[in-house]
Amino acid sequence: MPEGVVREIHEGEYTVDEVVARVESSSGVHDIRMLQRWPVRRGRPVREKLAPVETMVTGQRVIDTFFPIAKGGTACIPGPFGSGKTVIQHQLSKWADAEIIVFVGCGERGNEMTDVLIEFPELKDPKSGEPLMERTVLVANTSNMPVAAREASVYTGVTIAEYYRDMGYSVALMADSTSRWAEALREISGRLEEMPGEEGYPAYLGSRAAEFYERSGRAVCLGKEGRIGTLTVVGAVSPPGGDLSEPVTQATLRIVKVFWGLDDRLAARKHFPAINWLLSYSLYTDKTAGFLRSAIAEEFPAMREQAMSLLQQEAELQEIVRLVGVDALSSRQRMVLETAKSLREDFLYQSAFHEVDTYCSLKKQYRILKLILMFNELGAKAVAAGAPLDRILSLPVRDRIARARLVPESEIDEFEKMEEEIRLEMPN
Amino acid sequence: MLKEYMTISEVRGPLMFVEKVDAVHYDELVEVELTSGEVRRGKVLEAHAGRALVQLFEGTTGIDIQGTKVRFLGRVIELPVSIDVLGRVFDGFGTAIDNGPKIIAEARREINGNPINPYARAYPSEFIQTGISAIDCMNPLVRGQKLPIFSGAGLPHPEMAAQIARQAKVLGVGENFAVVFGAMGITFEEADYFISDFRRTGAIERAVLFVNLADDPVIERIATPRMALTTAEFLAFEKGMHVLVILTDMTNYCEALREVSAARKEVPGRRGYPGYMYTDLATVYERAGRIKGKSGSITQIPILTMPEDDKTHPIPDLTGYITEGQIILSRELHKKGVYPPINVSLSLSRLKDKGIGAGKTREDHAGVLNELSGAYDRGLEARELAVVLGEAALTPGDKAFLRFADEFEGKFVRQSINEDRSIQQTLDIGWKLMTMLPRSELKRVSDAHVEKYMPKASQPATS
Numbered sequence: 001m002p003e004g005v006v007r008e009i010h011e012g013e014y015t016v017d018e019v020v021a022r023v024e025s026s027s028g029v030h031d032i033r034m035l036q037r038w039p040v041r042r043g044r045p046v047r048e049k050l051a052p053v054e055t056m057v058t059g060q061r062v063i064d065t066f067f068p069i070a071k072g073g074t075a076c077i078p079g080p081f082g083s084g085k086t087v088i089q090h091q092l093s094k095w096a097d098a099e100i101i102v103f104v105g106c107g108e109r110g111n112e113m114t115d116v117l118i119e120f121p122e123l124k125d126p127k128s129g130e131p132l133m134e135r136t137v138l139v140a141n142t143s144n145m146p147v148a149a150r151e152a153s154v155y156t157g158v159t160i161a162e163y164y165r166d167m168g169y170s171v172a173l174m175a176d177s178t179s180r181w182a183e184a185l186r187e188i189s190g191r192l193e194e195m196p197g198e199e200g201y202p203a204y205l206g207s208r209a210a211e212f213y214e215r216s217g218r219a220v221c222l223g224k225e226g227r228i229g230t231l232t233v234v235g236a237v238s239p240p241g242g243d244l245s246e247p248v249t250q251a252t253l254r255i256v257k258v259f260w261g262l263d264d265r266l267a268a269r270k271h272f273p274a275i276n277w278l279l280s281y282s283l284y285t286d287k288t289a290g291f292l293r294s295a296i297a298e299e300f301p302a303m304r305e306q307a308m309s310l311l312q313q314e315a316e317l318q319e320i321v322r323l324v325g326v327d328a329l330s331s332r333q334r335m336v337l338e339t340a341k342s343l344r345e346d347f348l349y350q351s352a353f354h355e356v357d358t359y360c361s362l363k364k365q366y367r368i369l370k371l372i373l374m375f376n377e378l379g380a381k382a383v384a385a386g387a388p389l390d391r392i393l394s395l396p397v398r399d400r401i402a403r404a405r406l407v408p409e410s411e412i413d414e415f416e417k418m419e420e421e422i423r424l425e426m427p428n
Numbered sequence: 429m430l431k432e433y434m435t436i437s438e439v440r441g442p443l444m445f446v447e448k449v450d451a452v453h454y455d456e457l458v459e460v461e462l463t464s465g466e467v468r469r470g471k472v473l474e475a476h477a478g479r480a481l482v483q484l485f486e487g488t489t490g491i492d493i494q495g496t497k498v499r500f501l502g503r504v505i506e507l508p509v510s511i512d513v514l515g516r517v518f519d520g521f522g523t524a525i526d527n528g529p530k531i532i533a534e535a536r537r538e539i540n541g542n543p544i545n546p547y548a549r550a551y552p553s554e555f556i557q558t559g560i561s562a563i564d565c566m567n568p569l570v571r572g573q574k575l576p577i578f579s580g581a582g583l584p585h586p587e588m589a590a591q592i593a594r595q596a597k598v599l600g601v602g603e604n605f606a607v608v609f610g611a612m613g614i615t616f617e618e619a620d621y622f623i624s625d626f627r628r629t630g631a632i633e634r635a636v637l638f639v640n641l642a643d644d645p646v647i648e649r650i651a652t653p654r655m656a657l658t659t660a661e662f663l664a665f666e667k668g669m670h671v672l673v674i675l676t677d678m679t680n681y682c683e684a685l686r687e688v689s690a691a692r693k694e695v696p697g698r699r700g701y702p703g704y705m706y707t708d709l710a711t712v713y714e715r716a717g718r719i720k721g722k723s724g725s726i727t728q729i730p731i732l733t734m735p736e737d738d739k740t741h742p743i744p745d746l747t748g749y750i751t752e753g754q755i756i757l758s759r760e761l762h763k764k765g766v767y768p769p770i771n772v773s774l775s776l777s778r779l780k781d782k783g784i785g786a787g788k789t790r791e792d793h794a795g796v797l798n799e800l801s802g803a804y805d806r807g808l809e810a811r812e813l814a815v816v817l818g819e820a821a822l823t824p825g826d827k828a829f830l831r832f833a834d835e836f837e838g839k840f841v842r843q844s845i846n847e848d849r850s851i852q853q854t855l856d857i858g859w860k861l862m863t864m865l866p867r868s869e870l871k872r873v874s875d876a877h878v879e880k881y882m883p884k885a886s887q888p889a890t891s
């Protein structure tokens with residue numbers, strides 16, 4: 001970018017394509033208008049790229065607690081059809097802690113894009129109180145629209161997102177679904193008679209995908225104010241047959257830092273979000289641990305570790321149960337299974353369509369987790385001291401824990417009472 | 429004046445190359461006159477530097493390269509449309525085959541249609557009662573939805589489709605409906621079953637049939653669904669009718685697509701199907717829905733037979749990524765004698781949330797759906813456990829769910845081919861089944877609804 005001197009600058013009301021300033025540089029005089037044009041396949045420049053540090057809170061428990069995404073980070077959601085990719089992206093668009101949302105419908109269903117257009121004007125952004133549509137941009141290319149436009153749609157979306165990032169906003173871009181973009185690439189590559197790579201995709205699929213995701217980030221923007229903007233990119237992937245070993249999923253996994261792997265079996269059991277907690281990962285857990293400690297509670301990251309460990313143990317114990325039945329387990333092992341079940345049904349499970357459960361603040365996430373782990377700790381102690389397991393499992397407070405996720409944010413004091421109840425009801 | 433070319437240079441499968449052509453356009457309709465006098469039709473797939481690649485609908489057998497004449501008609505394939513198409517039967521290419529008079533066109537429409545701008549769509553939300561409990565309660569169909577049936581060879585999808593076509597109604601609304609039926613590569617017997625059923629019930633008067641049978645030209649199959657949908661769009665958005673489109677069998681359609689792709693020497697995708705099959709199927713399936721300001725609608729029920737009953741095969745897989753759910757049939761249930769053999773757990777209706785509830789079906793619908801679904805899943809798990817450990821090793825809770833699963837399949841899913849259950853009847857059957865379970869296990873229905881709807885005569889055991 002050449003530097004220059006402002007020769008002329010106006011004040012008043014102008015349309016976007018009228019000249020409002022003139023800058024003279026070594027390459028001549030440049031007219032400045034409010035309307036900007038940018039070639040979509042080129043990333044917009046920044047002064048300096050920084051590492052993402054802050055969590056982008058989404059209000060979805062399994063994500064925020066276990067597999068968080070940072071502002072300026074990248075995530076992918078691969079999954080077979082019906083596993084809930086679009087619902088998750090819609091949830092992120094509604095509740096994520098971002099100032100601008102760019103939603104790219106890339107080769108997907110028309111009715112889903114219509115859903116955004118109908119719902120979002122009706123919903124309120126919790127921070128600004130304004131209709132959600134006011135902070136949303138929708139780039140719509142339906143599956144039966146031209147393939148060449150589909151290939152360009154993700155670039156259009158990310159360029160618009162960068163434009164807002166350059167103003168210092170935190171922007172989140174949802175691409176639903178990047179697999180359709182890859183297929184468009186394949187189609188065009190075929191017409192150009194290029195040598196195909198794996199499964200007919202062009203050999204440059206990986207590098208193009210990397211280039212696209214690299215346009216995310218946290219950055220100091222151009223301009224002397226040193227604005228910091230962030231662009232978070234979340235890409236859905238639609239692997240044929242749900243088989244993650246295919247080229248697009250694999251190329252994406254090499255690039256992104258967060259993997260929310262959707263599982264057919266969880267979806268079949270109506271466990272939503274169907275994010276497989278044993279397969280998924282986030283490379284931002286360490287970075288965001290500090291934020292959890294300072295903003296919520298010192299013990300939060302440790303609680304997360306403990307919960308994950310219990311879920312791991314459940315997976316191992318289930319193998320045994322499948323072979324010899326649950327009676328072969330000790331009381332302690334059965335307690336692990338029950339706690340893991342509670343973690344699954346009362347914490348990981350979250351209903352996008354329930355007016356309270358659709359969004360869960362970090363604070364409430366911590367309180368629910370605390371209840372479950374507290375019950376586990378005191379229950380295990382009681383069992384070790386000789387109390388019959390069935391008695392522990394039929395304590396009335398368990399029902400309340402099961403409904404804790406439905407407690408409205410405004411009644412968060414209820415959690416204190418529930419903790420008291422656990423202590424009172426538990427035999428000692 | 430139309431130019432006539434005799435410059436065919438090569439014939440390859442259903443395709444042929446014509447040289448030295450002038451101003452020829454993509455998708456342009458082509459007439460080919462063989463030396464025998466026979467006239468066949470085709471369309472331009474590619475045109476570049478004076479050379480055109482033509483796809484012939486009736487195939488290229490018998491084409492004599494020297495003497496065959498090719499005429500480019502200066503227009504794309506158009507279908508004459510008119511309200512008079514109701515009650516008529518056409519072949520896969522839109523020519524009448526019922527010995528009736530030629531259709532006097534109200535208009536001619538290009539068969540590829542136009543994608544609907546998402547902003548112009550009205551979101552589907554009117555419940556369609558099919559009279560089949562496993563659909564109405566568990567995976568409801570909504571006006572404007574595209575909900576396919578994933579079947580397998582030998583499973584009763586023709587019977588189900590005919591039953592749905594017969595019984596489908598929107599509650600409480602005056603009907604201005606039609607059925608458009610597109611058959612691709614099905615047998616004469618299967619086509620005859622549908623046509624006879626429509627005739628028997630008088631539904632034929634409100635139906636339009638496009639029939640490409642198994643022995644009809646394969647490439648014509650590719651145009652057939654587009655003919656059907658163009659007609660449906662005319663009836664729905666220009667005549668204000670509610671159209672139900674049944675397309676069967678999409679597997680044959682995809683096979684035809686693969687045949688042409690192979691002849692074009694295109695780099696194949698999975699299992700030899702073209703890499704663009706997703707997009708191609710989308711141009712068929714996305715032609716459904718409602719449009720703001722228009723009173724009509726198109727609801728699509730495509731039918732496909734999954735090769736090897738494999739849901740991950742490209743045909744059902746890609747379809748599932750496009751359609752708004754799927755009704756999956758189970759061979760296991762079919763063998764047990766359950767009709768309709770719908771696998772309720774694997775089936776899905778993506779639009780159900782906005783189409784059910786008070787004022788649409790009944791206030792307890794969502795609760796019953798979730799409860800039956802959860803209980804059935806547990807019953808299936810118990811069944812699996814019983815296979816490994818034996819039924820005696822199950823807990824009393826598991827045994828209750830196991831029995832529930834059996835009754836659910838036997839009484840709720842199973843119904844006779846002519847049984848038309850109202851949504852109230854369906855929900856009431858669901859409540860009756862729930863009395864088999866302990867009240868404490870029923871976590872997804874409200875106490876108020878239990879009070880109101882659960883049959884009092886046999887109250888659930890409290891455990």
